[in-house]
Amino acid sequence: MREALVGLEPQDSEPAIVGGVVVVHCLTEEEAEQVRKLGGSVWHVYGKPSGLVVNRIGDLMVTDASVGFRHVREPMEALSEALLERLASPGGTMTRAALGRLANE
Structure with a gap:
């Protein structure tokens, strides 16, 4: 995954990339940390906790339903x-x- 993200780092002299990469499933905490380090956000699906990636402050909790609630979007x-x-x-x-x-x- 680290190789796939090469070149997406923010550059002071260039505008931010308004595209991006969606990682469907971070397999390790190290992958999630790499995404966060590059300014990305990690989303966790509500009700399906991962024993592999820790839910950190700043991560978003999302639902796979059509309506969010409380802190779940x-x-x-x-x-x-x-x-x-x-x-x-x-x-x-x-x-x-x-x-x-x-x-x-």
């Missing part, structure tokens, strides 16, 4: 929260610029 709501958080972050300027370019294409 449905997938589109979780994606919206993740994007809003990224846009509000100090590095969000480059993300906003990249999204603006995409909107105008």
